[in-house]
Amino acid sequence: MDRRIRAITTDAAIQMTAIETTQMVECARNIHRTLPLATAALGRTLTITSILGGQFKVDDGSVTVQVRGDGPLGTIVCVADSNGNARGYLQNPAVDLPLRPDGKLAVGMGVGQGHLMVIKDIGLKDPVTGTVELVNGEIAEDVTRYFAESEQIPSACALGVLVNQDQSVRQAGGYLVQLLPGAADADIDRLEQNIAKAGSMTGMLDSGMSLEDIVRAVLDGFTVQFLDETPVGYRCACNEAKVTRALISLGEQELLQMAGEDKPTEITCQFCDKVYTFSPADLRDLAANARKK
Numbered sequence: 001m002d003r004r005i006r007a008i009t010t011d012a013a014i015q016m017t018a019i020e021t022t023q024m025v026e027c028a029r030n031i032h033r034t035l036p037l038a039t040a041a042l043g044r045t046l047t048i049t050s051i052l053g054g055q056f057k058v059d060d061g062s063v064t065v066q067v068r069g070d071g072p073l074g075t076i077v078c079v080a081d082s083n084g085n086a087r088g089y090l091q092n093p094a095v096d097l098p099l100r101p102d103g104k105l106a107v108g109m110g111v112g113q114g115h116l117m118v119i120k121d122i123g124l125k126d127p128v129t130g131t132v133e134l135v136n137g138e139i140a141e142d143v144t145r146y147f148a149e150s151e152q153i154p155s156a157c158a159l160g161v162l163v164n165q166d167q168s169v170r171q172a173g174g175y176l177v178q179l180l181p182g183a184a185d186a187d188i189d190r191l192e193q194n195i196a197k198a199g200s201m202t203g204m205l206d207s208g209m210s211l212e213d214i215v216r217a218v219l220d221g222f223t224v225q226f227l228d229e230t231p232v233g234y235r236c237a238c239n240e241a242k243v244t245r246a247l248i249s250l251g252e253q254e255l256l257q258m259a260g261e262d263k264p265t266e267i268t269c270q271f272c273d274k275v276y277t278f279s280p281a282d283l284r285d286l287a288a289n290a291r292k293k
Contacts, residue, residue, distance in 0.1 A: 004054055004084050005211045005229045009222040012187040013180035016219060017054065018173070018211045019232065021047045024086060025161055025172040027234035031273050034093040036163040038073060040105045042093075043161035044139040045078045046086045047174040050232050053080030056122060064119040069137050071112025072097070079271070085235035087271040105163070111137030116146055140174070147178070154179040154188075156195055160202035171205040177218060187222070194220045236272035243267050243276045244286065252290040259283035 004019040025043035028034070034042060049065040056063070059082055067076040074091025097106045113134060120128040130150030135141040140159040147155040159174035177195070179188065198204060198217045209217070216224060247255065247267070258265050259280040267276045278286070 002232050003229055004232050006227040007215050007224050008227060009219055010225050011223045013183040014177060014191065015180060016175060016177045016215055017051050018175040018214050019047060019051055020173040020205065020211060021050060022169055022172045024232065024234045026169040028088060029169055032089060032093045035096050036167055037095055037097055037105050037110050038090055038093045039163055039169065040161040041073055041107045041110055042076060042088055042090050043172045044159040045076045046088045047159050047172060048143050049078035049080040050084040050086040051176050053082055054084035054230060056082040058082060058122050061122045066117040067111060069112035069114035069134060071110045071137065073110040084230055084232040087234060087236045089270045108137035116142045118146055158201045160200050162202040162206060171202045173201050173205055175201060175214065175218065190221050194218050236269060238269040238272060238274060240276055248286050248290045252287045255283050255287035255290060
């Protein structure tokens with residue numbers, strides 16, 4: 001079971017979220033039939049989106065993370081609810097590139113240059129949006145820049161996806177450490193040393209460390225208080241009612257034109273690949289509803 005935990009230090013101004021998303025990313029891989037490079041890029045984005053969703057203090061909030069790079073993977077879009085359940089897709093799931101010289105997947109090259117956008121819907125009239133230029137397309141460093149520039153919160157982010165030889169997801173997860181107002185320089189130095197010593201997120205998971213072990217490793221030397229634990233998963237919010245409303249929004253003329261083709265219209269959800277089928281008669285009924293509105 002994938003899960004997320006949150007913790008704070010009682011003797012320093014630090015908060016941390018750690019999450020395991022192996023099953024979530026494997027679900028996304030199966031839905032979108034991604035090759036390893038796309039699995040890693042989408043998985044990292046799903047992971048941080050889940051972490052950000054869990055930061056909301058409203059029950060019906062949502063967060064959307066868009067990675068818009070000029071690389072061959074194309075745009076990545078992920079959405080999470082306030083419980084951290086996430087869904088996502090990317091434009092080109094079958095992209096394959098040579099490994100980096102260090103043997104790792106070339107996610108940064110696949111993403112390219114561009115922008116990271118975070119859109120938070122917390123029940124206000126308009127969503128809160130922040131956009132930053134990508135640092136290197138590796139996602140974690142880009143998220144760190146987002147927090148520094150858009151929210152003025154010094155942060156450290158680690159995201160990882162480890163893929164098996166058969167292309168299935170072996171490990172996936174991440175953490176986000178953030179400094180609260182009043183953090184001392186000595187505490188920051190210790191934290192940086194801990195992060196360097198801990199190593200990669202997938203390396204820690206693959207060695208058998210629990211999320212609690214990972215938090216203790218990153219926050220070694222501090223007094224840690226665990227706040228909560230929440231199960232997370234890949235969850236799509238699509239349904240026939242939402243698809244119907246989207247079709248009605250096209251307007252009467254567009255719907256009648258579609259109905260005039262005299263064949264069923266199929267609408268596929270980008271997040272879960274579920275197909276919704278509407279007959280010409282269905283489309284004419286929707287056109288009538290659009291006219292009334």
